[in-house]
Amino acid sequence: MELAAAKMIGAGIACIALVGAGIGIGNVFGSYLSGALRNPGAAASQTTNLLLGFALCEATGLFGLVIALIILFT
């Protein structure tokens, strides 16, 4: 197989990591909303944890994206 084609396929496979990030971010916000609707009083105090969880989740998916970009552009 040609190297260029293999690189393209590899970059595509590396982007599968974003599936996990999508599931994770959905989970973070979904859980926050269901918790916040049950107890709206405690919702405001948990926004820090919400954003932190969102960022930590998103980063793991983006690691895969970075690998894809490295494969494509180096």
Place this chain on the structure above:
Amino acid sequence: MAMNPMEQFAIKPLIAEPVLHIAGHPIYFTNQALLMVIVAIASSLFLTLAVKPNRLVPTRGQSMAELSYEFVANMIHSATGEDGLKFFPFVFTLFIFVLCSNFFGMVPGSFTVTSQIAVTLALACLVVGMVIVVGFMKHGIGFLKLFVPHAPWYLLILLIPIEVISFLTRPISLSVRLFANMLAGHTMLAVFAGFVVSLGAAGGIFMGVALAPLLLIVAIMLLELLVAFLQAYVFAILTCIYLNEALHLHDHH
């Protein structure tokens, strides 16, 4: 028509000759250096000039500066407690620098400083280096207890290497998070802009279709503004959390 969406991240020297040589390596004044200088000067000028008149009833500019001050102070206080407040200048500078770099990068035609791994890795190494220095200054050799969680000894054999590795990967995760977010956002914008250009060039009915990605760019731009703020916030709050661990080890304040 093949537009490279990564072209916007290219670093170009603005002055053809190297400014100075360090150990034989030529140091150029690049577009990135220019943007970093602009960010540093603009943010410090704004923050000093906005609060200079010290009005009792603040104007919009003054309340922006005061709100950002209060915001960071509250963040440090909630994450590290009372004795973390002496690191306020450090965290505030980091936060404002990252925030302003992200926002200046959103201006079309400018350059995003934080989309360079060199910049974010330097910032992250600064944070982790600071944490290590603070930890050893406060606790001496006892700072190494950070790597020993409360667990039975047979678990410690497994847990201590994990703790050490997770500490050592902090600069990488901290820098790659910021860098990858900025890179991904700007690449996405460039890809959609490429759609607009190629659809517009096709002419005829495609000119009307080109409106769809154009509107989408506006929406993504808004999302990116949110991400720009969020990443600066996350960078600052993680700095606070790491500082908190260095200050208090495992005990809860």
